[in-house]
Amino acid sequence: MRYYIIAGEASGDLHGGKLVKAIRELDSTASIQAWGGEQMQQAGATLVKHYSQLAFMGFVEVVKNLPAILRNIRFCKKDIQAFNPDVLVLIDYPGFNLTIAPWAKKNGYKIAYYISPQVWAWKEGRVKKMKTCIDHLMAILPFEKDYFLNRWNWEIEYVGHPLLEAIDQAQQQPPIPIPATQPIVALLPGSRKQEISKKLPIMLGVSKQFTNYQFVVAKAPGLPDTFYKIWQEQYPNVLFVTGKTYDLLRQSQAALVTSGTATLETALLQIPQVVCYKGSAISYEIGKRVVKIKYISLVNLILDRPLVEELIQYKLTVPTLTAALQKILTPSVARNTIMEGYATLRTLLQQEEPASKKAAISIHALARK
DSSP: OEEEEEEOSHHHHHHHHHHHHHHHHHOTTOEEEEEEOHHHHHHTOEEEEEGGGTOOOSHHHHHHTHHHHHHHHHHHHHHHHHHOOSEEEEESOHHHHHHHHHHHHHTTOOEEEESOOOTTTSOTTHHHHHHHHOSEEEEOSTTHHHHHHHHHOOOOEEOOOTHHHHHHHHTTSOOOOOOOSSOEEEEEOOSSHHHHHHHHHHHHHHHTTOTTSEEEEEEOTTSOGGGGHHHHHHOTTSEEEESOHHHHHHTEEEEEEESSHHHHHHHHTTOOEEEEEOOOHHHHHHHHHHOOOSOSSHHHHHHTSOOSEEEEGGGOOHHHHHHHHHHHHSSSHHHHHHHHHHHHHHHHHOOSSOHHHHHHHHHHHHHHO
16 A cells, blocks of 8 residues: 655654554555654665755744745655555644645545644634544644544544653663763754754753753754754853754753653653743744643643743743752752652553554554545
8 A cells, every 4th residue: 555644843753753653564565655854764764855945933933934845745746646656644733734635635535644733722713624624633632532523523543642652662771871970851843943943042041050951952854953053152161962952861860951841751751851842033922822821841731730840931941940959959858759750650651552553453453545
């Protein structure tokens, strides 16, 4: 069977890689073409475009890069037609994928959506469009199944969270040692240039207050080393590593983490964290008015309580981040509370079968229809 998969971010590539592997285990002759990254490519997909060419964050950034986005959409449609897949698989990345989905449905393609868009957070009206063009929707957050059924009368599949299998697999081997002689604080500033440029300078500024710790930055695999050069020169005592995020976290005392999938990865690896978010001022002000969520971190959203501290936009400064980190670095009530919450989180996300296997079974079945 022929599978065309679209993932537009680093997290989508991670989950897409597991999915490609699971599809190949079910369908040994599968032909898979994908938008994604190294993980999907290594699993056996033919890479069409790398996510580093696609990831634009925030309202202003999207508008500024609109010509490039429109070119990508036109190219994607032509490439799907040329490949003629038995099923189109969309992974998260709703701004792009929900533009492709109606066109694909109109042109007769079967559509599976793995990792449902977070419509419960904002632009809820998208569900009406989704119901008309998505043949099978798969969610990875435990509350989403009830949300779609109770609010939209739409029976979807909850497959569990794919991060669990990635984390469990990583922990089967000892971590690659980070060359540090002091306790480590991990900095995870994100995978997009815009978000890194906003947050990393603040995260690095904190390092000057903790001279007894080794600060280590996890570089985004899709970005060139030259992008980080200015900060490496300004902070020669900080280490920068690529492709070792899990190894880094497993050896860390605490982490400063950008909002998104990385917050959940950090939690499942049992590392106390402070969640950081900072976008352009205009994007933030617009987002604040349209996004309907209590928390920005997946950890707090799933638990429905503020387990980990979130420093958002104007609250994210060197002094506030320094204070937040100080609370969780050493044994304390705050640190113990976080660790107990992490155990509850894992229980909520665990399923009998890995998420990628459950998703692959559903996608393969849809392709064969």
